[in-house]
Amino acid sequence: MTKKITGAEFPLAKIFSSDFDYVIPSYQRPYAWTPVQAGELFSDLYDFYCKEDKEDTYFLGSIVLIKEEGKPHAEVIDGQQRLTTLTILLAALTHRAAGSIRDAFHRYLCEPGNVLEGLPQKPRLSLRERDREFFKEYVQDVALGELLGLDAAQLDTESQRNIQANARLFLQRLEAVFGNDSQAATQFGQFLVQRCFLVAVSTPSQQSAFRVFSVLNSRGLDLLPTDIIKSDVIGKVKPELRDEYNETWEELEVETGRDGFAEVFGHIRMIYAKDKARRALLEEFRERVIDKVSSAETLVTEVIEPYTQAYLVAKYAQFVSTANAADVNDLLHWLNRIDNSDWLPSAMRFLAQHGSNAAYVHWFIKRLERLAAFMHICAYDVNGRIERYARVLNALEKPHAMAQPVTAVDLTEAEKKSFLKQLDGEVYSMTARRRNYLILRLDSFLADGAASYDPAVLTIEHVLPQTVAKGSQWETLWPDFLQQLHWVHRLANLVPLNQRRNSQAQNHDFDRKKKAYFMGKQGVSSYVLTTQVLNTATWTPEVVEKRQRELLDVLATSWELK
Incomplete structure (x- = not known):
C-alpha cells in the first residue's frame, strides 16, 4: 500500500x-x-x-x-x-x-x-x-x-x-x-x-x-489531546474487546463533558508526574502515563475509568455513603470554591483508592480542604502549590489506611503558625477571591453547616469606616488614629453583604449604618457574621478586639490549628 x-x-x-x-x-x-x-x-x-x-x-x-x-x-x-x-x-x-x-x-x-x-x-x-x-x-x-x-x-x-x-x-x-x-x-x-x-x-x-x-x-x-490519545489507546485494545472499551471511553466522556474529560487527563498526568507540566499534554501523557501502564486495557480499566469516576465525585460533590456523605460533600463544595484545581489530583487519587471507606474519606477530605484553604489564603503560587501537593501524592503511593493515615495532607506546625498569622492580619488587603473565601468559610463555621452560599453579589464591608470623618460618632469611639489603622482591615471589622457597595452609607454612624446598610430587606442578614454585628450595641476598640479573638478561635478550632 x-x-x-x-x-x-x-x-x-x-x-x-x-x-x-x-x-x-x-x-x-x-x-x-x-x-x-x-x-x-x-x-x-x-x-x-x-x-x-x-x-x-x-x-x-x-x-x-x-x-x-x-x-x-x-x-x-x-x-x-x-x-x-x-x-x-x-x-x-x-x-x-x-x-x-x-x-x-x-x-x-x-x-x-x-x-x-x-x-x-x-x-x-x-x-x-x-x-x-x-x-x-x-x-x-x-x-x-x-x-x-x-x-x-x-x-x-x-x-x-x-x-x-x-x-x-x-x-x-x-x-x-x-x-x-x-x-x-x-x-x-x-x-x-x-x-x-x-x-x-x-x-x-x-x-x-x-x-x-x-x-x-x-x-x-481542534481535536483535543484526549481525542488523539483515544485513537492510540483504543487502537491497541484486543480487537474482540475494542467495541466494549470504546463504549466505556465514550460513556466517561459523556459524563464529564468534553472539556471536563480533558481536565481529567491533565490531573492523571499530575498524579503520575507529580510536577508542573512543561510540555504539551499529549506528549507528557504518553511519556508519564501510557508508557508506565502494562496494557491499553489496564490503562482504561485501572487508570482512566476509576480516576474519571473519582473526578466526578470530587468536582461535583457527589460522594455517596451511609455515613459522612453530607459532611464530605460540604467540604468538596468548599474545595471547589478555591480559585484553582490543583487539589483535585490528590482527591482523585485518594477516592480511587479508598472511596468506599466513608470514615477515612471524611478524615482525608477534611484535611485536604484545610491544606487547600491554607495555600489559597496564604497566596501560594502555582509552583508552591504543586510542590506541596506532590508530597501528598507521593505519600498516597505508599500503603496507608485509617489506622495509619497519610499524614502528608496534614499541616505542619510551621504551616499552622503561618496560617494563624495570616488570619490575624489585614484580611481586607487580600485579593477579593481570597478574602471572600475566608469570610464565607468563617461564616459557615459559625452557622455550623446550616447555611448555603450562592450570592449573586457579594461585597465585604467595613464596620468602622476606612476614613473616619471629623466630628463624627466614629471619632468619639475611636479617637486614636493608630488604633483605627490597626483594626480597620482586620477580620473582626469586616462583614459580608448581598448588595452592591453604598458609598454614602459607608461613613454613617454605627446605629444608622446597621439599619440602613447591614440589614436586608426583611430586617435581617443572610450571614451569621453580619447578624452578630447587628446584635452588637456599640463598636468600640474593646468590642472589636474581643470579637477578633473569638473569630480567630472559631477558625483555629474548626481548622484544628491549635
Missing part, C-alpha cells in the same frame, strides 16, 4: 458524491458545533453569495481523510464539524424544496444507489455510532419537522442537541432571507454545491493523516 499523500480542491457537489463515503471514527470527539459556529458559517456563506461577482468561489477550508486512492471509503480525521454542519444545511434546503429540486438536493445527503455500478443506498456521511441512527433518521432522511418537535432535554447526547439546534437555526435563517421564494433558495443551493470548495487531503496511513492534521489550519474546533 502506498503512503502517498494527495490533496485536491473539490466543489461540494463532488465532496458529497459517490466518490466519498465518509465515516467518523469512534475515537473522534462528538459533533460539537453550536449555533454560534453554525451561524457564523451561514453568515459567511450568505454574505459571499450576495456579492456582485457571481463567478467567484468560496473556500471552506480543508478536510483530512484516511482514504486509499480510487476507493470511496474515507475515515475523517479532521473536518467532521464542517461536513456534519454542511449536511444539516443541505437537509434544511431539501426540507424547503419540492419535486425534482428536492430529489436533487437529497442526492447530496444520501447515495441513491445504482445496481449497475454496485453502489448501495446509504448516507454519504456516517457519524459516530452513538449518533449515527439519529442523524440518518432526522437529518439525512429529512425529517426536520419531527426533529424540531423533540424535547431537547430528552435527547441522548450533547451532539444530538447540537444537531437539533443547528437544524432550527438554518431553517430560521433560510426563512429570514428567502421567505417563500423557492427559486431564490434553489439558487443559493446551486451556489453551495457549485461554487463552495473544500480541499480534501487523503492518505492511506493513520500516522500520516495525524501528521497532516497537526500542521494544517482548520476552520473547525
Whole structure:
C-alpha cells in the first residue's frame, strides 16, 4: 500500500458524491458545533453569495481523510464539524424544496444507489455510532419537522442537541432571507454545491493523516489531546474487546463533558508526574502515563475509568455513603470554591483508592480542604502549590489506611503558625477571591453547616469606616488614629453583604449604618457574621478586639490549628 499523500480542491457537489463515503471514527470527539459556529458559517456563506461577482468561489477550508486512492471509503480525521454542519444545511434546503429540486438536493445527503455500478443506498456521511441512527433518521432522511418537535432535554447526547439546534437555526435563517421564494433558495443551493470548495487531503496511513492534521489550519474546533490519545489507546485494545472499551471511553466522556474529560487527563498526568507540566499534554501523557501502564486495557480499566469516576465525585460533590456523605460533600463544595484545581489530583487519587471507606474519606477530605484553604489564603503560587501537593501524592503511593493515615495532607506546625498569622492580619488587603473565601468559610463555621452560599453579589464591608470623618460618632469611639489603622482591615471589622457597595452609607454612624446598610430587606442578614454585628450595641476598640479573638478561635478550632 502506498503512503502517498494527495490533496485536491473539490466543489461540494463532488465532496458529497459517490466518490466519498465518509465515516467518523469512534475515537473522534462528538459533533460539537453550536449555533454560534453554525451561524457564523451561514453568515459567511450568505454574505459571499450576495456579492456582485457571481463567478467567484468560496473556500471552506480543508478536510483530512484516511482514504486509499480510487476507493470511496474515507475515515475523517479532521473536518467532521464542517461536513456534519454542511449536511444539516443541505437537509434544511431539501426540507424547503419540492419535486425534482428536492430529489436533487437529497442526492447530496444520501447515495441513491445504482445496481449497475454496485453502489448501495446509504448516507454519504456516517457519524459516530452513538449518533449515527439519529442523524440518518432526522437529518439525512429529512425529517426536520419531527426533529424540531423533540424535547431537547430528552435527547441522548450533547451532539444530538447540537444537531437539533443547528437544524432550527438554518431553517430560521433560510426563512429570514428567502421567505417563500423557492427559486431564490434553489439558487443559493446551486451556489453551495457549485461554487463552495473544500480541499480534501487523503492518505492511506493513520500516522500520516495525524501528521497532516497537526500542521494544517482548520476552520473547525481542534481535536483535543484526549481525542488523539483515544485513537492510540483504543487502537491497541484486543480487537474482540475494542467495541466494549470504546463504549466505556465514550460513556466517561459523556459524563464529564468534553472539556471536563480533558481536565481529567491533565490531573492523571499530575498524579503520575507529580510536577508542573512543561510540555504539551499529549506528549507528557504518553511519556508519564501510557508508557508506565502494562496494557491499553489496564490503562482504561485501572487508570482512566476509576480516576474519571473519582473526578466526578470530587468536582461535583457527589460522594455517596451511609455515613459522612453530607459532611464530605460540604467540604468538596468548599474545595471547589478555591480559585484553582490543583487539589483535585490528590482527591482523585485518594477516592480511587479508598472511596468506599466513608470514615477515612471524611478524615482525608477534611484535611485536604484545610491544606487547600491554607495555600489559597496564604497566596501560594502555582509552583508552591504543586510542590506541596506532590508530597501528598507521593505519600498516597505508599500503603496507608485509617489506622495509619497519610499524614502528608496534614499541616505542619510551621504551616499552622503561618496560617494563624495570616488570619490575624489585614484580611481586607487580600485579593477579593481570597478574602471572600475566608469570610464565607468563617461564616459557615459559625452557622455550623446550616447555611448555603450562592450570592449573586457579594461585597465585604467595613464596620468602622476606612476614613473616619471629623466630628463624627466614629471619632468619639475611636479617637486614636493608630488604633483605627490597626483594626480597620482586620477580620473582626469586616462583614459580608448581598448588595452592591453604598458609598454614602459607608461613613454613617454605627446605629444608622446597621439599619440602613447591614440589614436586608426583611430586617435581617443572610450571614451569621453580619447578624452578630447587628446584635452588637456599640463598636468600640474593646468590642472589636474581643470579637477578633473569638473569630480567630472559631477558625483555629474548626481548622484544628491549635
